[in-house]
Amino acid sequence: MTDFWPWISLAGLGAFHGANPAMGWLFAVALGLHRQSVRVVWLSLVPIAIGHAASIAMVLIMLAAFGAVVDLRNLQFVTALAILGVAGYLGFYGHRHRVRVGMRTGMTGLALWSFLVATSHGAGLMLVPAVLNLCLADHAGIVGMTNSLPVSLAAISVHTVAMLAVTAAVALIVFGWLGLQALRSAWINFDRLWTIALGATGLILLIG
Amino acid sequence: MTTWRPDPSFYPSPRMAAKAPKETIAYVAAFDPDRQRPDAIAVIDVDPASASYSQIVGQVDMPNVGDELHHFGWNACSSCLCPNAPHPHVERRYLVVPGLRSSRLHIVDTKPDPRNPRIVRVIGPSEIADRANYSRLHTIHCGPEGIYVNALADRDGNAPGGIFLLDHDSFDVLGQWEMDRGPQRLAYDFWWHLGHDTMITSEWGTPDTFENGLVPEVLLGSNYGRKLHFWDLHKRKHLQEIDFGEEHQLVFELRPAHDPTKAYGFVGCVISLKDLSASIWTWYRDGDQWAAKKVIEIPAEPADPDLLPPVLKDFKAVAPLVTDIDLSMDDRFLYVSCWGTGDMIQYDVSDPLAPKETGRIRIGGIVSRATHPKAANGALNGGPQMVEISRDGKRIYFTNSLYGAIDPQFYPDGIDGWMVKLDAGDNGGISFDENFFVDWPKGHRPHQVRLEGGDCSSDSYCYP
Numbered sequence: 143m144t145d146f147w148p149w150i151s152l153a154g155l156g157a158f159h160g161a162n163p164a165m166g167w168l169f170a171v172a173l174g175l176h177r178q179s180v181r182v183v184w185l186s187l188v189p190i191a192i193g194h195a196a197s198i199a200m201v202l203i204m205l206a207a208f209g210a211v212v213d214l215r216n217l218q219f220v221t222a223l224a225i226l227g228v229a230g231y232l233g234f235y236g237h238r239h240r241v242r243v244g245m246r247t248g249m250t251g252l253a254l255w256s257f258l259v260a261t262s263h264g265a266g267l268m269l270v271p272a273v274l275n276l277c278l279a280d281h282a283g284i285v286g287m288t289n290s291l292p293v294s295l296a297a298i299s300v301h302t303v304a305m306l307a308v309t310a311a312v313a314l315i316v317f318g319w320l321g322l323q324a325l326r327s328a329w330i331n332f333d334r335l336w337t338i339a340l341g342a343t344g345l346i347l348l349i350g
Numbered sequence: 351m352t353t354w355r356p357d358p359s360f361y362p363s364p365r366m367a368a369k370a371p372k373e374t375i376a377y378v379a380a381f382d383p384d385r386q387r388p389d390a391i392a393v394i395d396v397d398p399a400s401a402s403y404s405q406i407v408g409q410v411d412m413p414n415v416g417d418e419l420h421h422f423g424w425n426a427c428s429s430c431l432c433p434n435a436p437h438p439h440v441e442r443r444y445l446v447v448p449g450l451r452s453s454r455l456h457i458v459d460t461k462p463d464p465r466n467p468r469i470v471r472v473i474g475p476s477e478i479a480d481r482a483n484y485s486r487l488h489t490i491h492c493g494p495e496g497i498y499v500n501a502l503a504d505r506d507g508n509a510p511g512g513i514f515l516l517d518h519d520s521f522d523v524l525g526q527w528e529m530d531r532g533p534q535r536l537a538y539d540f541w542w543h544l545g546h547d548t549m550i551t552s553e554w555g556t557p558d559t560f561e562n563g564l565v566p567e568v569l570l571g572s573n574y575g576r577k578l579h580f581w582d583l584h585k586r587k588h589l590q591e592i593d594f595g596e597e598h599q600l601v602f603e604l605r606p607a608h609d610p611t612k613a614y615g616f617v618g619c620v621i622s623l624k625d626l627s628a629s630i631w632t633w634y635r636d637g638d639q640w641a642a643k644k645v646i647e648i649p650a651e652p653a654d655p656d657l658l659p660p661v662l663k664d665f666k667a668v669a670p671l672v673t674d675i676d677l678s679m680d681d682r683f684l685y686v687s688c689w690g691t692g693d694m695i696q697y698d699v700s701d702p703l704a705p706k707e708t709g710r711i712r713i714g715g716i717v718s719r720a721t722h723p724k725a726a727n728g729a730l731n732g733g734p735q736m737v738e739i740s741r742d743g744k745r746i747y748f749t750n751s752l753y754g755a756i757d758p759q760f761y762p763d764g765i766d767g768w769m770v771k772l773d774a775g776d777n778g779g780i781s782f783d784e785n786f787f788v789d790w791p792k793g794h795r796p797h798q799v800r801l802e803g804g805d806c807s808s809d810s811y812c813y814p
Contacts, residue, residue, distance in 0.1 A: 163433070163436060164433075164436040168433040168436065169433035169434065171433070171813075172432075172433045172812055172813055175611075175813055175814055176545060176610070176611055176814065236352065236437075236519060242584035242585065243434050243584065244434065244547030244583065244584045245432075245433075245434060245544060245545050245546070245547055245610070246545075246546060246547050247434075255434065322362035322363060322366065322813050323362075323366065325356065325362050325431055325438075326356055326358070326360065326361070326362070326366075327355065329355070329356050329431075329438055330354055330355060331352055331353065331355070331439045333352070333439065334352060334354070334439070
């Protein structure tokens with residue numbers, strides 16, 4: 143199958159989001175430490191994953207809606223511009239997510255926080271090229287609701303499962319074994335890496 | 351510009367911060383009470399192994415006169431590691447230095463040469479007034495939404511005072527913080543419990559009641575600040591106020607527990623109208639409300655009226671005047687500055703509702719004029735005032751001046767500036783470092799101390 147790589151990239155992006163402390167595992171660890179409970183760490187992962195999945199679902203629903211009426215070349219062009227726009231914004235203004243969700247938040251607040259963080263990162267947009275690829279493998283030139291819905295659902299699932307698995311693994315390792323000291327050295331600038339990745343993807347899409 | 355790794359001075363928890371390397375320099379705000387020469391941030395060598403230990407080794411002068419530098423803070427701190435507002439790749443390199451009188455805000459870069467910091471931006475009072483409608487800038491804390499600056503008055507010098515936000519990269523004024531201030535009018539200090547999404551603010555007065563000194567009629571009329579305000583930190587909404595009552599005046603410095611799981615803290619009340627005593631109160635969570643209880647009362651000391659300034663003569667007693675407090679990083683020891691009597695008192699506050707005195711030294715003081723082993727002069731004036739504790743809790747630094755217009759009300763013969771350092775025992779007890787005494791150069795008086803890399807009143811933490 144030629145569409146092996148899109149699945150890998152969907153999972154890889156999920157793993158990247160899962161590894162990024164700012165995307166959720168750190169919040170799960172913090173809540174676990176505050177309530178002194180590993181169960182809270184586990185429970186927190188659910189709304190974090192739901193919020194993240196909702197954010198990318200929102201983008202893919204928009205893709206399907208536009209895809210039904212817009213020519214593929216145009217869609218790819220618009221997607222490339224959108225990704226470059228987000229990269230430019232993040233590069234210029236930085237990742238300032240002043241999301242007003244506190245440390246006493248409940249599970250709904252945590253899901254909302256995860257949704258807003260993923261959305262402001264442009265997480266869903268990065269999935270578009272892979273989903274476009276998958277849709278095109280079977281239905282040349284058309285991205286409509288009927289053919290894109292199952293592919294999109296599968297894409298969201300693969301991305302979210304990968305994200306959740308890495309989030310859970312890191313959260314539990316830090317909570318139970320590594321400790322917070324890891325934050326001081328291992329928290330590399332994911333935001334900058336993400337901005338670079340967005341920029342590169344946008345350019346490739348534009349040229350390709 | 352962001353970095354690849356978190357700033358090495360950030361620590362997730364207070365326990366980890368207490369193991370940070372020792373500070374080698376301290377920054378001290380110094381002001382000219384006569385407003386004739388520029389105020390400055392002085393750099394003090396606090397490395398005992400250095401040949402210039404206990405000396406001023408650098409200084410940055412402000413570009414104007416009459417700022418009245420008072421309190422200042424860092425652009426970024428350990429709260430950048432918080433999970434709900436993570437931005438750990440900013441650098442802690444800028445000191446944000448407000449003028450309490452001028453309402454001017456100076457951004458001082460300490461990075462290229464920590465001993466020779468330089469001013470990189472000055473934000474004028476009109477910019478702050480236009481964007482946030484505030485003036486008389488007082489305290490700086492870095493936190494979840496950037497840099498928080500509080501102000502004691504609106505742009506015209508009236509109530510309400512409050513808080514505005516500053517971007518921690520660009521230093522642009524982002525606007526007023528409060529969305530619903532409820533009954534809050536007066537401002538003085540502020541800090542928060544990050545783990546409980548709660549901000550606390552305290553009260554002083556409007557500029558017309560302090561810029562020419564304390565006004566006896568206002569004080570005796572119980573019209574200076576006496577309340578604590580509790581806010582939702584994220585909704586920026588006033589939740590509750592606690593009135594300490596008519597007897598208590600000047601409810602000032604706030605020191606919440608550093609451990610973010612703990613929901614209590616301490617506030618100093620400068621003076622009681624009943625008997626001139628000073629007091630420390632503990633606020634704490636009581637069900638779904640906040641409560642406060644007086645836990646320490648420091649009595650006034652009888653004194654010969656001939657030795658007292660006019661403001662105290664009729665009372666025949668020297669008031670302790672608790673003007674600053676500071677809490678060690680392990681939340682175990684509270685340090686209390688008695689600017690009137692000259693005492694620095696250390697309390698074990700392991701049980702925050704039942705403190706125990708564990709150490710006391712005396713230096714300066716309105717009547718006692720106690721000296722220091724290294725002081726050339728036998729009688730020191732001023733008294734323990736702004737106090738700062740090293741992150742490991744072993745070194746305590748303080749200076750002796752309160753505020754230009756108030757200093758002569760209590761020390762009419764003037765204040766000669768000094769800065770001293772105490773050593774603290776592991777289980778309590780304090781003593782002078784006999785080798786550390788900064789005889790402050792004439793013309794300036796030292797005020798707040800900030801330590802390289804952070805100290806016990808700079809950072810806040812999200813993890814226990």
